[in-house]
Amino acid sequence: MLPVLARRLANVIPTLVAVIALVFLLFSVLPGSFISGMGEDGRTTIDPQVMERMRKEMGLDDPLPERFAKYIAHTATGDLGTSFRTHEPVTTLIGVRVWPSLKLVFGAMCFAILVGVPLGFLAALRPGSLIDTASMVGAISGLSLSQFWLGLMLMYLFALQLKWLPSFGYGDGGIQHLILPAVALGVGPMALLARTTRAAVLDVLNADFVRTARSKGMSEPRVVKWHVMRNALVLVITTIGLQFGSLMGAAVVVEKLFAWPGVGSLLIDSVFQRDIPTVQGCILLIVTFFLVINTLVDIAYVAIDPRIRYGR
Amino acid sequence: MSAALLKVEDMRIALAGDGTTYNAVENVSFEIGRGEAFGLVGESGCGKSISALAVMGLLRQPLSLAGGRILLDGQEIQHASPAEMRRLRGKRIGMIFQEPMTALNPLSPVGRQIAEMFVLHQGAGWSEAMDRAEEALRQVRVPSPERRIKDYPHQLSGGMRQRVMIAIALACGPDLLIADEPTTALDVTVQAEIIDLMRELCAANGTAILMISHDLGLVANMCRRVAVMYAGRIVEAQQADAIFATPRHPYTQGLVNSLPRLGERSKHGRQRLREISGVVPSIQSYPGGCRFNPRCPSVTDVCRSTSPDVTALPADGLVRCHHHG
Amino acid sequence: MKLPRLKGGTSLWIGGTLVGVAILVAIAAPLIAHTDPVLDANLMNAEIPPGEEFWFGTDAQGRDIYSRIVYGSRISLTVGVVSQLLNSLIGISLGLTAGYWGGWWDDFVSGLTNMMLAIPSLIFALAIMAILGPGLPSLVIALGLTAWSYSCRLTRAQVLSLKSQGYIQAARILGYGDLRIMFTQILPNILGPLIVIATLGMGTAILAEAALSFLGLGIRPPFPSWGSMLSEARDQITTAPWLSVFPGLAIFLTVLGLNLLGDGLRDGLDPQSTTRRA
Numbered sequence: 001m002l003p004v005l006a007r008r009l010a011n012v013i014p015t016l017v018a019v020i021a022l023v024f025l026l027f028s029v030l031p032g033s034f035i036s037g038m039g040e041d042g043r044t045t046i047d048p049q050v051m052e053r054m055r056k057e058m059g060l061d062d063p064l065p066e067r068f069a070k071y072i073a074h075t076a077t078g079d080l081g082t083s084f085r086t087h088e089p090v091t092t093l094i095g096v097r098v099w100p101s102l103k104l105v106f107g108a109m110c111f112a113i114l115v116g117v118p119l120g121f122l123a124a125l126r127p128g129s130l131i132d133t134a135s136m137v138g139a140i141s142g143l144s145l146s147q148f149w150l151g152l153m154l155m156y157l158f159a160l161q162l163k164w165l166p167s168f169g170y171g172d173g174g175i176q177h178l179i180l181p182a183v184a185l186g187v188g189p190m191a192l193l194a195r196t197t198r199a200a201v202l203d204v205l206n207a208d209f210v211r212t213a214r215s216k217g218m219s220e221p222r223v224v225k226w227h228v229m230r231n232a233l234v235l236v237i238t239t240i241g242l243q244f245g246s247l248m249g250a251a252v253v254v255e256k257l258f259a260w261p262g263v264g265s266l267l268i269d270s271v272f273q274r275d276i277p278t279v280q281g282c283i284l285l286i287v288t289f290f291l292v293i294n295t296l297v298d299i300a301y302v303a304i305d306p307r308i309r310y311g312r
Numbered sequence: 313m314s315a316a317l318l319k320v321e322d323m324r325i326a327l328a329g330d331g332t333t334y335n336a337v338e339n340v341s342f343e344i345g346r347g348e349a350f351g352l353v354g355e356s357g358c359g360k361s362i363s364a365l366a367v368m369g370l371l372r373q374p375l376s377l378a379g380g381r382i383l384l385d386g387q388e389i390q391h392a393s394p395a396e397m398r399r400l401r402g403k404r405i406g407m408i409f410q411e412p413m414t415a416l417n418p419l420s421p422v423g424r425q426i427a428e429m430f431v432l433h434q435g436a437g438w439s440e441a442m443d444r445a446e447e448a449l450r451q452v453r454v455p456s457p458e459r460r461i462k463d464y465p466h467q468l469s470g471g472m473r474q475r476v477m478i479a480i481a482l483a484c485g486p487d488l489l490i491a492d493e494p495t496t497a498l499d500v501t502v503q504a505e506i507i508d509l510m511r512e513l514c515a516a517n518g519t520a521i522l523m524i525s526h527d528l529g530l531v532a533n534m535c536r537r538v539a540v541m542y543a544g545r546i547v548e549a550q551q552a553d554a555i556f557a558t559p560r561h562p563y564t565q566g567l568v569n570s571l572p573r574l575g576e577r578s579k580h581g582r583q584r585l586r587e588i589s590g591v592v593p594s595i596q597s598y599p600g601g602c603r604f605n606p607r608c609p610s611v612t613d614v615c616r617s618t619s620p621d622v623t624a625l626p627a628d629g630l631v632r633c634h635h636h637g
Numbered sequence: 638m639k640l641p642r643l644k645g646g647t648s649l650w651i652g653g654t655l656v657g658v659a660i661l662v663a664i665a666a667p668l669i670a671h672t673d674p675v676l677d678a679n680l681m682n683a684e685i686p687p688g689e690e691f692w693f694g695t696d697a698q699g700r701d702i703y704s705r706i707v708y709g710s711r712i713s714l715t716v717g718v719v720s721q722l723l724n725s726l727i728g729i730s731l732g733l734t735a736g737y738w739g740g741w742w743d744d745f746v747s748g749l750t751n752m753m754l755a756i757p758s759l760i761f762a763l764a765i766m767a768i769l770g771p772g773l774p775s776l777v778i779a780l781g782l783t784a785w786s787y788s789c790r791l792t793r794a795q796v797l798s799l800k801s802q803g804y805i806q807a808a809r810i811l812g813y814g815d816l817r818i819m820f821t822q823i824l825p826n827i828l829g830p831l832i833v834i835a836t837l838g839m840g841t842a843i844l845a846e847a848a849l850s851f852l853g854l855g856i857r858p859p860f861p862s863w864g865s866m867l868s869e870a871r872d873q874i875t876t877a878p879w880l881s882v883f884p885g886l887a888i889f890l891t892v893l894g895l896n897l898l899g900d901g902l903r904d905g906l907d908p909q910s911t912t913r914r915a
Binding site: 207208209211212213214215216217218219222226227230231304305306307 | 368370395398399400401402403406407409411414415416417418419420428429432433464466477480
Binding site for chain 3: 014015019023026027143144145146147148149153155156160252253257267271279283287
């Protein structure tokens with residue numbers, strides 16, 4: 001098992017470095033930098049000499065490869081640079097936003113799993129029934145919804161009209177504030193999980209070994225419990241892992257809509273303010289997180305499927 | 313002859329599809345006595361496998377049992393409730409399938425899959441069941457059973473997996489073992505071992521066998537009586553040696569003749585292998601009249617228009633042909 | 638290439654109808670809209686709820702929402718179709734060549750694909766929009782660059798499995814050039830799944846446009862993309878909720894249609910698909 005893991009980790013690092021390189025390259029081409037941006041609002045003018053000095057200080061005049069190498073070296077030691085905007089270390093800026101983002105993402109995923117997987121299961125066990133049709137119609141609708149439009153509608157209904165929940169913000173960190181954003185974010189993954197689970201379970205139900213189980217005289221519920229569940233789980237777990245990726249992309253939008261103080265909204269704000277170190281830091285964090293999740297999914301595979309463990 | 317263990321009367325299996333219903337299998341009747349080895353032979357698609365599944369009550373949509381009676385020990389089971397069928401499966405009728413790789417749960421150790429039988433039908437606890445599973449593995453002659461019970465299916469060879477399936481099917485001492493092409497997916501050398509194993513174990517426990525195969529030679533070797541199926545109907549049934557010596561139906565004759573025999577070349581010189589021309593019809597396009605008529609060397613007009621009745625033969629045999637030999 | 642018998646069933650019909658309606662609306666926009674979506678702004682008509690004169694109401698600038706939605710369909714569909722064309726082009730080219738030639742090029746493409754798959758696509762599109770600036774052309778390019786990995790993977794996998802088939806080797810022996818083999822022998826066999834991916838991808842692209850416009854990085858006002866309409870509507874949610882409902886509904890129905898169509902196509906082309914009625 002360990003060599004499998006080690007190989008996986010070895011794959012992650014180059015991908016990570018490639019991503020950083022790409023982001024670095026992209027943003028070095030960004031027209032207008034933060035420095036010139038500071039003078040763009042028309043109200044203040046900055047002495048060109050001061051601008052020159054700031055550029056030198058921030059190392060913006062060094063050649064690209066050199067800047068990149070420096071960035072990698074610093075990142076490896078945990079230093080993500082200094083924000084152009086606030087002059088704080090990027091790590092501090094991001095650090096305070098990590099927990100709210102994690103709450104949101106995991107909250108949404110929990111919602112998606114707790115609703116989507118059982119729904120998919122039920123639909124597969126009773127194919128063609130009302131519950132099957134209803135859940136699949138619901139699922140495909142969920143996939144077609146714009147997540148922030150959903151959030152907006154939920155906000156309107158539950159917060160502004162019914163006044164049951166707060167309409168935006170993190171508040172005291174309590175669960176009340178988490179509900180609307182998490183549901184808005186989680187509906188998409190939930191829909192996909194419902195469909196994938198249904199497909200996986202149907203697949204397994206038609207498998208030869210399930211026929212064997214039935215021929216042993218096992219009751220259907222037992223067949224499902226002893227033979228179907230684990231086998232369907234593999235596909236479901238893959239989907240969960242992959243969904244985290246799109247979840248984090250959509251989280252940016254949901255965070256902005258609900259004024260949620262997470263990494264996503266920081267990313268957006270930094271893009272507009274051309275605060276490049278922060279942008280790079282945010283993207284780095286998000287991608288790392290996603291890669292870690294995928295590695296965990298791989299570990300889960302190994303735990304579930306003995307064919308991988310004892311390799312063939 | 314003592315009362316039959318399994319009696320199938322006029323069974324009909326329907327296939328629902330494209331708006332109409334087809335009869336995949338019809339007018340199928342046979343009997344298996346206690347401890348008797350009975351063979352059902354036919355090419356792929358003739359309906360022998362689904363007949364077996366029908367006996368077990370394992371037909372799934374779009375197939376369904378549409379007529380006839382199935383009696384186990386004199387009791388009708390074709391309309392049995394799911395719960396009653398579950399009690400029979402595993403306990404009184406065991407079944408093994410063609411592809412041992414896919415027939416076992418890949419995520420569960422084989423010992424556990426055998427032990428399930430004891431837990432399900434005999435109320436054993438898991439640890440006792442695992443011990444008995446080990447003993448069952450020993451009985452099917454798997455070496456080092458104490459280690460093997462923890463192995464997963466993909467760690468075993470095809471022959472060993474089939475032994476595991478046999479162990480599962482025979483675990484609770486059923487009255488009947490249905491074997492659906494058990495050796496088709498195995499190497500030739502292993503085939504003989506598996507057949508011998510099945511024969512011995514069943515003889516020792518008095519278990520009847522319903523052996524389903526496309527291999528007439530294999531079945532005739534192992535079984536006392538053989539029935540030949542074609543396009544959903546039984547076309548001939550006789551004692552095993554009789555069916556080889558005096559096949560009465562043109563199809564059976566074709567099957568027997570197509571078997572290459574040792575020593576023929578020295579006797580008759582070099583000859584082409586004999587085959588039955590044409591292909592097996594699909595369920596949706598069974599020919600009218602006698603279903604074999606497009607491929608029959610002795611076909612006449614009556615064969616094309618009228619479906620032949622069953623003619624009884626000595627020793628409980630039968631043949632379905634206008635021009636039986 | 639023989640068109641396989643389509644058996645998608647209800648999904649195909651409903652999806653096809655929805656998409657068909659969207660396309661018709663887009664084409665006939667000047668005929669069915671009531672006003673010019675950008676210029677006809679009369680502040681006297683600001684924020685009127687849906688009624689007889691203004692079917693979907695008006696926005697803060699007094700523009701007719703109905704007409705804006707009708708014209709907005711042009712933007713959404715353009716975004717969907719062109720970005721997917723770009724995606725498919727990139728994905729197919731990379732996949733075909735990577736699978737067929739193998740070697741270092743294959744490793745490079747695989748590495749590139751892995752990298753793309755590690756970045757959430759919306760974030761990547763966001764980054765590119767930040768560089769290119771807002772507007773329709775940049776949006777189409779940005780979205781066209783983010784989702785090619787799916788068609789690339791599919792194409793590559795298919796090429797690898799078909800490469801060893803007899804007829805490919807026969808073509809080689811006959812002296813067919815590599816490119817000719819790729820386009821005439823291999824491509825027709827994978828067109829089905831690729832069309833499914835492209836159809837579903839259009840839905841994703843439209844949703845992405847909405848999200849990006851909402852963030853201020855997509856289509857900027859006053860252009861009536863459904864996404865920018867939503868971003869404008871957000872602040873008036875309490876005073877004029879209808880501003881948010883209709884653009885969102887338009888997006889939902891169009892994407893739903895595309896998803897149903899894609900599903901129906903997939904079931905129709907693959908008889909073993911399990912997303913159909915069991």
